[in-house]
Amino acid sequence: MNIASKNIFATKKINVFAIGILISLGALFSACNSESESETSKSAIDTVDTSKTLVVYSGRKEKLIAPILIQFTAATGIKIKVKYGSSTDMALLIAEEGMKTPADVFISQSPGPVGYLADKNFLAKLPVAITSQTVTSNSGNWIGISARQRVLVYNTNTVDPKNIPASITELSKPEWASRIAISAKNSSFQDWLTLLRLEIGDDSAEKWLTDFVTNGGKWDYGNNTSIVQAVAAGEQEMGLVNHYYLLKLKAEDPTLKAANYNFADGDIGGAVLLATASILSASDNKANAKALLEYLVSNDGQKYFSTATYEYLLSDNARAIDGKLDTFLNKVKFVNFDKLGSELAETLNLIKRAGITL
Amino acid sequence: MIQLIPKKISPLAIISTLIAFLFSLPLIYIFLRLITEQSTLITIIYSTEIFKPLIRTVLLGVTVTVFSLLLGTSFAWLIARTNIAMKSILQILIPLPLAIPSFIIASTYVIAFRPSGKIYDFLTILKLDNIIAFEGFIGACVSLILITYPYIYLPTLARLSMLNTNAEENAKMLQQRDFSIFYKITWPQISNAAFAGSVLTFLYVISDFGVVQLLGYPNLATSIYANRLASPTTSFMLSFILAIVAISIIIIEKKYFSKKNTFFNAPGGLSKIINLGKYKYIFAMLTLIIISFALFIPVIILISWVYKASLFSNFGYTTLGSFSLMNELAEQYQTIVNTFIVAIITGLIATITMVPVAYYVQKNQNILSTVINGLITSMFAIPGLVIALAAVRFTLHISFFEFLYGTAPVLIFAYLITFGAQSLRSIYAGISVLDTNLEYLAKTLGASSWKNVTKIQLPLLLNPILAGFGLVILSTIKELPVTLLASPVGFKTLATDVWIDYDDGFLGAAAVSSLCLILVSLIFNFFLVIRTNKYKNVSS
Numbered sequence: 102m103n104i105a106s107k108n109i110f111a112t113k114k115i116n117v118f119a120i121g122i123l124i125s126l127g128a129l130f131s132a133c134n135s136e137s138e139s140e141t142s143k144s145a146i147d148t149v150d151t152s153k154t155l156v157v158y159s160g161r162k163e164k165l166i167a168p169i170l171i172q173f174t175a176a177t178g179i180k181i182k183v184k185y186g187s188s189t190d191m192a193l194l195i196a197e198e199g200m201k202t203p204a205d206v207f208i209s210q211s212p213g214p215v216g217y218l219a220d221k222n223f224l225a226k227l228p229v230a231i232t233s234q235t236v237t238s239n240s241g242n243w244i245g246i247s248a249r250q251r252v253l254v255y256n257t258n259t260v261d262p263k264n265i266p267a268s269i270t271e272l273s274k275p276e277w278a279s280r281i282a283i284s285a286k287n288s289s290f291q292d293w294l295t296l297l298r299l300e301i302g303d304d305s306a307e308k309w310l311t312d313f314v315t316n317g318g319k320w321d322y323g324n325n326t327s328i329v330q331a332v333a334a335g336e337q338e339m340g341l342v343n344h345y346y347l348l349k350l351k352a353e354d355p356t357l358k359a360a361n362y363n364f365a366d367g368d369i370g371g372a373v374l375l376a377t378a379s380i381l382s383a384s385d386n387k388a389n390a391k392a393l394l395e396y397l398v399s400n401d402g403q404k405y406f407s408t409a410t411y412e413y414l415l416s417d418n419a420r421a422i423d424g425k426l427d428t429f430l431n432k433v434k435f436v437n438f439d440k441l442g443s444e445l446a447e448t449l450n451l452i453k454r455a456g457i458t459l
Numbered sequence: 460m461i462q463l464i465p466k467k468i469s470p471l472a473i474i475s476t477l478i479a480f481l482f483s484l485p486l487i488y489i490f491l492r493l494i495t496e497q498s499t500l501i502t503i504i505y506s507t508e509i510f511k512p513l514i515r516t517v518l519l520g521v522t523v524t525v526f527s528l529l530l531g532t533s534f535a536w537l538i539a540r541t542n543i544a545m546k547s548i549l550q551i552l553i554p555l556p557l558a559i560p561s562f563i564i565a566s567t568y569v570i571a572f573r574p575s576g577k578i579y580d581f582l583t584i585l586k587l588d589n590i591i592a593f594e595g596f597i598g599a600c601v602s603l604i605l606i607t608y609p610y611i612y613l614p615t616l617a618r619l620s621m622l623n624t625n626a627e628e629n630a631k632m633l634q635q636r637d638f639s640i641f642y643k644i645t646w647p648q649i650s651n652a653a654f655a656g657s658v659l660t661f662l663y664v665i666s667d668f669g670v671v672q673l674l675g676y677p678n679l680a681t682s683i684y685a686n687r688l689a690s691p692t693t694s695f696m697l698s699f700i701l702a703i704v705a706i707s708i709i710i711i712e713k714k715y716f717s718k719k720n721t722f723f724n725a726p727g728g729l730s731k732i733i734n735l736g737k738y739k740y741i742f743a744m745l746t747l748i749i750i751s752f753a754l755f756i757p758v759i760i761l762i763s764w765v766y767k768a769s770l771f772s773n774f775g776y777t778t779l780g781s782f783s784l785m786n787e788l789a790e791q792y793q794t795i796v797n798t799f800i801v802a803i804i805t806g807l808i809a810t811i812t813m814v815p816v817a818y819y820v821q822k823n824q825n826i827l828s829t830v831i832n833g834l835i836t837s838m839f840a841i842p843g844l845v846i847a848l849a850a851v852r853f854t855l856h857i858s859f860f861e862f863l864y865g866t867a868p869v870l871i872f873a874y875l876i877t878f879g880a881q882s883l884r885s886i887y888a889g890i891s892v893l894d895t896n897l898e899y900l901a902k903t904l905g906a907s908s909w910k911n912v913t914k915i916q917l918p919l920l921l922n923p924i925l926a927g928f929g930l931v932i933l934s935t936i937k938e939l940p941v942t943l944l945a946s947p948v949g950f951k952t953l954a955t956d957v958w959i960d961y962d963d964g965f966l967g968a969a970a971v972s973s974l975c976l977i978l979v980s981l982i983f984n985f986f987l988v989i990r991t992n993k994y995k996n997v998s999s
Contacts, residue, residue, distance in 0.1 A: 156948055162962060165963060182948045183948065185951075187943075187962075189687060189688045193944075194848070203864075323674075327566075353768045353967055458681075459677060459681060459682060
């Protein structure tokens with residue numbers, strides 16, 4: 102999925118040996134001016150300029166986002182170059198690059214890393230024309246582009262879904278916890294735990310997780326995929342994950358003995374987590390960046406997320422197209438997403454206090 | 460007594476110092492971050508759990524190193540000194556696990572050793588399923604031993620193949636037993652090489668993130684990762700502690716394990732091969748079984764992922780397109796080219812910079828050389844995240860270098876800092892076994908010191924230099940965190956492809972990239988590491 106030319110050596114032909122010497126000399130003589138003078142960000146020109154390549158840092162992985170970026174380029178003529186990595190690492194990189202970041206747009210799997218950048222004022226305020234079409238933050242510096250739901254994946258041979266409690270709060274009890282796996286180091290789980298804290302309070306949330314651990318819940322899975330695989334293989338009976346991992350694994354192997362269980366409408370167990378898009382305040386390519394954000398929440402863009410990545414849609418228009426998803430979304434609470442970034446540190450402390458080593 | 464300050468400052472000392480300065484940038488970066496974020500050492504130590512993860516990191520490092528040392532030296536001895544069956548095949552197979560990225564071996568193990576996994580069934584038949592739980596400490600140990608023993612095997616084999624066996628023969632005539640001959644005579648001669656490899660193994664283990672994360676063994680590396688967004692200062696502090704652990708182990712090795720060359724005799728006759736009798740087949744089988752865990756099992760599992768994804772290719776992916784082996788391979792082309800070019804350039808630069816440093820450090824035993832050696836070697840244990848961010852800070856925010864930002868040289872620079880240690884260690888070990896008599900002889904015959912170095916010493920160092928070059932290339936190909944952060948926008952390598960696809964559950968695509976990665980590594984491994992270390996004395 103070649104989005105832009107990847108031949109890095111063609112753009113700048115530099116004698117690598119000369120550079121080695123330059124680096125050593127320069128490093129000796131230049132002081133490390135860590136916080137450099139930031140260019141005052143140029144006011145965005147509001148007309149799209151197809152000669153300017155848009156640079157996207159994406160925490161959303163290539164297989165899931167590259168096709169729609171290719172569609173965007175075909176539709177608008179705006180070329181895109183993408184850097185892929187985990188949302189957290191991309192946020193740390195942008196924070197280090199500061200106002201000199203080459204990135205114009207940051208696409209994040211979850212609002213946590215976005216909150217981190219928003220707190221440091223690295224994100225531009227988005228025009229109402231874009232934010233009004235979808236879910237946004239109070240400060241209007243990111244938009245939701247797609248949503249995934251927290252579910253309980255279960256093994257269809259060993260678990261009868263009729264017996265599963267309607268609320269996730271029941272699952273820390275011994276008869277359930279010992280049969281359930283989580284991934285405490287997964288950022289979706291951590292974001293969900295922040296939502297739980299905000300919903301039922303810090304003390305109750307800590308008790309829930311502590312009970313879950315002491316009652317034999319397994320917490321050291323590396324990621325969602327390995328939980329779903331373990332459940333399908335019968336190694337675990339159930340696991341708390343995002344809904345689409347099972348759908349994707351089933352696409353590669355429909356014989357998997359696993360299914361998703363949705364908690365009762367409105368239960369925090371079925372909270373929805375968002376993938377977001379933002380524009381960097383340092384971007385000098387804001388018109389093109391806005392065009393991309395608009396495209397992501399347009400009908401074409403939203404259709405992609407529902408059919409290709411098995412996610413739920415967020416734009417008002419798209420929800421109108423698919424009534425089924427609309428009714429689902431209306432029932433789900435959107436809790437204080439802006440807090441996911443600043444609350445992450447406290448959530449990690451809570452995880453540690455519950456007896457989990459990260 | 461080592462002298463504190465060098466008597467006269469040679470050009471070699473200046474060059475070495477400048478190069479070492481580059482390797483101090485990540486540490487300088489850590490200090491800058493800790494200062495700007497206004498946290499003191501004390502508050503961090505009080506506010507976070509440091510000791511438990513630290514102990515777990517050291518425990519894993521020591522355990523893996525001890526077993527790798529046993530495995531690595533045993534293999535080297537079997538190949539160099541015995542008539543083990545299938546020797547020529549084993550010689551090619553033994554170092555190959557070096558080519559497998561740790562996160563691939565861990566992710567395949569997670570699946571192979573789970574209940575209902577094929578291997579677990581086998582363990583159940585053997586009634587081993589309760590004893591061998593391939594997760595946590597045991598799982599991490601096994602995976603890491605299998606990946607790291609070549610770091611010890613290769614230098615030890617190279618050393619063994621340079622020794623003759625006169626002293627061993629004499630001991631045999633005095634009716635010493637084989638084991639005591641090995642312990643009293645062979646071991647002292649190869650211990651330097653084995654311990655040099657052990658240091659690399661230890662540093663690899665304490666910095667490895669993939670295995671401990673996937674197999675569930677929380678330690679310093681996972682703590683650094685978990686805290687990096689919520690509490691960056693904690694991550695930087697823990698990285699600093701990792702560096703201290705690394706430097707300590709380098710000092711310990713130098714002080715207690717590194718001995719003056721012990722040669723029992725001048726170069727002479729060829730080594731004699733010990734006849735293992737019927738055990739030659741048993742040892743060959745054991746070796747094959749161990750290699751199969753490191754090599755064949757992961758590869759078979761990867762192939763099964765490709766097979767499964769191909770079976771159900773038309774299911775589900777309406778917009779993403781269906782899984783197709785040919786498409787996946789076609790997409791790999793540019794990625795493979797990227798991976799090749801960057802790895803070779805990194806290997807070349809590491810070699811060019813490390814030859815003078817190794818030479819200086821070996822020939823001058825003073826504080827400066829100790830610091831230079833410690834700095835460069837310890838960088839192998841610093842998390843890639845820190846090195847990448849340091850590379851960003853010192854290019855983008857220093858106006859003189861800003862033009863370089865976002866280009867491949869920044870990535871290569873970050874690789875150099877991470878893997879320079881491997882090149883340095885190989886060349887250093889090579890120089891340390893150069894016969895000083897040879898140097899003396901050349902001098903008495905009137906050769907100038909420049910001629911001495913270029914005409915006599917460098918040619919003898921060719922194998923260790925090539926081995927170091929190969930190790931750096933193999934590591935670069937497998938590298939993940941530095942590549943993700945410090946590479947030019949849009950730049951991909953095979954390792955980043957594997958991780959990105961695996962993380963989101965695209966196992967078929969991840970497996971294709973993994974197999975390509977292993978294949979590319981095998982090619983390099985064969986031409987650079989195995990060939991140059993091949994024991995030449997097979998028949999005698």
